[in-house]
Amino acid sequence: MKKKNMKDSKILLSHGSGGKAMISLIKKLMLDKFDNPTLNELTDSAVLKSTGEKNLCFTTDSYVVNPLFFPGGDIGTLAINGTVNDLSVMGAKPLYISCSFIIEEGLDLDILDRITTSMAKSARRTEVEIVTGDTKVVEKGSADKVFINTSGIGILQKELFLSKNKIKAGDKIIINGEIGAHGLAVMSNRENFKTDIKSDCAPLWGLIESMLSVGGVKFMRDPTRGGVAAVLCEIADIANFGIKIKEESLPIHENVSSFSEILGLDPFYIANEGKVIAVVTEEKTSSILTKMKKHPLGKEASIIGEITEKNKGKVVLETAIGGKRIIDRLVGDQLPRIC
Amino acid sequence: MCLAIPMKLIKIEKNKGIVELSGVKKEISLDLLKEVEIGDYLIIHAGFAIEKLNEEEAKKTLAIWEEIAEVQKQ
C-alpha cells in the first residue's frame, strides 16, 4: 500500500473526536516518535515510578468546547473536572493542577471572569490546588474565544495496582450512572432544541476513593469523547478478552433517549464528563455497587456487562429485543442523521 | 431518507408548532399537514411534521400481536 503523502493530507475535525481517526493520527505522529516505556502504557494518566511507597500520576488535557457555557457546566468546570477524573481513574488522589489559557483577542472580560470563577469553585470542591499557569492572547481569528489546557498531578499508593493485566473472564463491568447527558447538553444549544438535559460534569475522586476502599477494582476509565463504546472497545482490545453487554442494562435517562432518537444519534457513543466505567471482580461487585449508591454520583450505579473468554477483542451487544451485534469504535464524529 | 420520530404537538402558532418528546421540545413547520390539534402525535422529519400518527391503528398493531402471543402460549 502506497504511503500517503503527508503534504496532501490535512487535519480534519474527525481527528479530534476520540475515534479511529484520532487514534491513528496519535500513533503515527506522536507515539511512534516519542516512544518510551511510560508513554507506551497509554493510560489516562502517566504513572511516574518512584522509589518510595507512592508513585506520582501525571496527566494533561485541553478544553476547546463550543459553546463555552452549556446546561450543567462550562469550559471552566470541564477543565478542572476532566483532569481530576483522568487522575482519579488511575486510582490517584488528585493534588495539583496547572492551567494555561490561550485567549482570542476581543473576548469579553466578563466571560473570562465567569470561567475562572467556575474553575476556582471546581478546584475547591475537589480539594485540588491550581499551583501554576500561563496566559497567552492571540489575534482575533486565531483561536475560538478561549482554549484551556490543564495538567494534573496525583498521588498513587503503590499497593493499589490497577492494570489491564489483572482483567479476567467473569469480571463484571460497572458504571456509576446514566449516560449520554454531556454530549447532548452541549449539542442542545447548537441544534435549537429545548431540553432539560444537563451535562453530568463532576469530579469523581470522592466516588472512586469509596469504590477502591472495598477492594476488587481492577481497571477504570472515564467515557468522555467516543462515549461508553470507545472505552469498552479499548478494554476489549488492550486486555484481549471479549466483552458482553446488554442494551437493556445501559442506564439511559428518558430525555437522553428521546433526544438521541430525534437526532439519529446513539447514546453509546456520546461523551460523558461525570462517569466512570470499572472492571471489577465478580465476588466484590455487589459490595462495590452498594458503596457507590451511597455517594451522590453513584446512585444509579449498575452492572452493564462482563468480560468473556469468547469473542476476544470484540464487544458484543445483546440488543433490546434479544438480537446480537458487534460494537465498534466510530471513525470520527457521530453526525446527526436524517436518513 | 427516513429518520422520523413521533412527537406530541403541544402548541400551534400559525403554520408552526411546538412538539415534545420526553421533555425535548422543538419548533417545527406544519406546512405539510392539513389539520392538526394539540395532543396529536406527529411524525417529525428534519424540522417538519410529515404525517399525523393514527393512534387507533397504533393500538391495533400491538393488540394483534399481543393476542397472537397469548394464543401461542396456550
Next chain:
Amino acid sequence: MKYITEYRNKNLSLKIADKINKSLKGYKGTISLMEVCGTHTHSIFRSGIMSLLTDKIEHLSGPGCPVCVTPNKYIDTAIAYSRLPDLIITTFGDMIKVPGSSSSLEKEKANGGKVKIVYSPLESLEIARNNPEKKIVFLGVGFETTAPLVASTILKAHEEKFENFFVLAGNKLIPPAMKALSESGEIKIDGFICPGHVSAIIGEKPYQPIVEKHGIPSVIVGFEPIDLLEGIEMLVRQITEDKKHKVENQYRRVVRMGGNEKALSLMNKLFEIKDSEWRGLGLLPKSGLYIKNAYSEFDAEKKINVKVEKTKAHPKCICGEVLCGTKKPYECDLYGKLCTPENPIGPCMVSSEGTCAAYYKFKK
C-alpha cells in the same frame, strides 16, 4: 417514549421471530428480502433482528441510501461551490464525508471552504437571512420523505423574496429504482421491504405497477423492531402461502393509502420529474426531481456558474453493484483494505447507512 418503546418489546419480538422461523421450517431454499431505505438498513443492523431469524431469510440492502446513490458529479459540483469565496454550502450530516472525484466537503471544510451541517432545510434559509451578502446553497439530497421539505423551503424563500438562497436539486424517487432492480434480473429479489416514511408521502399506489408486472410481494414497513418483524412475517406469508402477490401496508399507523396529499401537491408545484443519474444504477428514467422554471431563481445549477472538475471514479470501486445487491461488500477488492471507514473510497463506506459501512461496523 410513546409510540416508540412499545414497538421494541423483547417478548413480542421473540414471539414474532419464532412464528416466522416456524413457518419456514419446511421451506426449501432461501428467501431474499431487499430493503430500499437507509434507515431500514440501519434499524435492521442496529436491532440485530437478523440474528433472531432463520438462515433461510437473506437480507439484501438496496440503493436506499440517498447519499450513496448521489453521483460523483453532484458532489464535485457542491465541492466547486464550496470553494467560491462568497458562498456557504448547507447540508445534512452524512454528505460531508462522501468522496467526490478528488475531494470531499469535509476536506474542503478543512481547507477553508464554508460548509455547514444543518438539521433542516429551514435552518439553511435562516442562514441565508442572517448572511445577506453571501450565497447560501442547500444540498437537496434525499428521497420522497425529504423532497416535500425542500419544496416547502423553496416556496417560503419565494414568498419572502429571498435573493441569496439556492438549492442544488438532487432528490430522487424510490419506485423507479425498485422498478430497475426488478427488471434487471441480476439478483433474486423475493420480496421488497418498502420504505415507511417515503410511503407516508407517496402512499401505496406507486408500488402497485411494480408488483403487478413482476409479482414481487411488497410490504410497507415501519422502523421499530416489531415493525420490521411484522413486515417480514407478512412478506414470508405472501411468498409461502399467497398465489397472487400484492402491496401491503404494515405501517398503518403512519402510512395512508393515498399518502400525504398536501406534500405531494407541493412537490408537484415546485418540482418536475426528469431522468436522473444514480450511482450504481445508471440513468433511470423519470427518477429525479428538478426545480421547475417558475422557481428557477432558486436553482443553483442555473444561477451559479462554476467550473466543475471532470468526473472520475476509482476503477476498482464497485459501490454500484453493492448498492444493487449484486455483490456483497467483501467481494470488493478494496473493502477493508484500501477502503475503510477511516479512508472511504466509495460512498457505501461513508454513510452510516451505506452497506459497506454497516457490514464493516456490525459484521465483518
